[in-house]
Amino acid sequence: MLRRLTANDPRFRAVDLRPGMNLLVAEATPGSTRTDSRNGTGKSSVVELLHFLLGAGVKKTSLAARPALRTTTFSLLLDWPGLDEPVQVSRGGAKPNLVRTDLAGAESGENLFSFRHMAEMPLAEWSARIEKELFRLPADHAGISGRAMLALLMRRVGSHAFNDPVRTFPQQAPSEAAANLAYLLGLDWRLAGGYRAIALQEATRKQLKAALNDPAWGQVVGSTADLRAKIIVAEGDVENLKAEIASFRVVPAYEDLKRRADELDQKVRALPEGDVIDRRNLADLRRAVAEANDPDTAYLDAAYRELGVVLPGQVHRTFDDVRGFHASVVRNRRRYLADEIDETEQRLAERVRERERLGEELTTTLKSLREGGALDGLTGLQQVLAQKQAALEALRKQHETAQVLESTGREISVRRAELQEELALDLEERGEQTREATWMFSRFARRLYGQDREAYLRINAGTHSLEITAHVDSRDSTGINKMVIFCLDLTAAVLAHRHGRGPDFLVHDSHLFDGVDDRQVTEALRLAAEVAEQEGLQYIATFNSDKLQRASDGGFDPAPYIVEPRLNDEYEDGGLFGFRF
Incomplete structure (x- = not known):
């Protein structure tokens, strides 16, 4: 559970969080000249900072790397599995590859906090601790990562994470996205991740195949038929040279x-x-x-x-x-x-x-010359033989490469079919998990849109990936698409936390609710509050005050869930950071 977000800059407005639902609100400012009066208040920045403190990489455009914030150190207090007291982690844009935490040296299950102190830890080690202890990932977890699952549990608008229910950024491979979601839902993520390995192999094969269309590359590799013929000719040349050398007689006074x-x-x-x-x-x-x-x-x-x-x-x-x-x-x-x-x-x-x-x-005399030669003649023949043998070996390597390229397509098809069959059988064997996820998603979606609305999770072993499709009737609406994401995220967070595969928090940026009908926003807030209380889950959402007011008018009382600070863009110090940049 996330407890407190702070910074060493006194202007920063600390965000205090609590169990259950947390609503971070940006006040409406009538008459503002901004396109969106709440832009710049820091709602989305809260999500970015949580990612930053939980191991996200830093680019030049990252929030913590901006000149105005580069010298600022941000801190997060959060509960940690197996420890009685919260853990603190700090990180700044000036040294993004290091974090300071009092978790350093402490292992889960050991109460060492009476002696704990802040110490630096490499970012890679911090990310590994998150994967091992928050997500319970095994040491070998190729194809999935804690960072990718955090991107599902804390979607970022800057990554266009609200465009697709399963993928958290447009360039994410469907097989990779499905494997991470499969882990949270309790499905066989290893089989789901197997598609990723096939996709990488196929991508490599396509690149090499495309390269063969380049004349230069064609000379490097070539086709198996051409290379087979060249090898036959080269082998004949080598054998002839070997026979000539074997019968060669060095003639004295050859010249x-x-x-x-x-x-x-x-x-x-x-x-x-x-x-x-x-x-x-x-x-x-x-x-x-x-x-x-x-x-x-x-x-x-x-x-x-x-x-x-x-x-x-x-x-x-x-x-x-x-x-x-x-x-x-x-x-x-x-x-x-x-x-x-x-x-x-x-x-x-x-x-x-x-x-x-x-x-x-x-x-x-001519017979003597024909039957033998000078010593340098023999040496020359041996050099030519070595060159011919090297060329022959190169042709054989090229032939092997060409064979691999030509056979890889068949191997990929066979492996994909085998994996699809294995995954289909596994889904049958994991019927309880698929039923639990499907029924939970359906229940959440019907809560928002009515019991007569068809809503379900379609989980299928596809040809290119594990296919997890969140279906709700009338998905042509942007608002319904956003609520499909809301229901799927809530399902994944509940199941992961319930079965010990993930942390106990879910964070949603206010952009998730843009374009959503007020009635569905109201019901979504009610649902999130109830589920958070029932499941011991922490739900954090940022909201614009006018949107929240309409939910209040619809019958939802947000007052018990609003946390400090209340943000606005009317004053210099009204935003999260306490100053404009």
């Missing part, structure tokens, strides 16, 4: 062999050029041999006789000498040509033999 092979190749290529020249010369020599004939002088005697000239014997002897000389010249030429022909043919034959010899040597 000398390589140079010798180049020389032999050049010589083999040069031999045909000499053959062409020699064959051309050989043809010329043979043609010259054919043309080298002995001179014919027989026609001279016949020619002279026809002319009537008789050559003397001496002339005949001279012709014979000339003929013999020419015959000798021809013989010598034929002998020379024959020698040249022999030499040319020998060169051609020698080139044939040289070609064969060079060919054999070149073949042997």
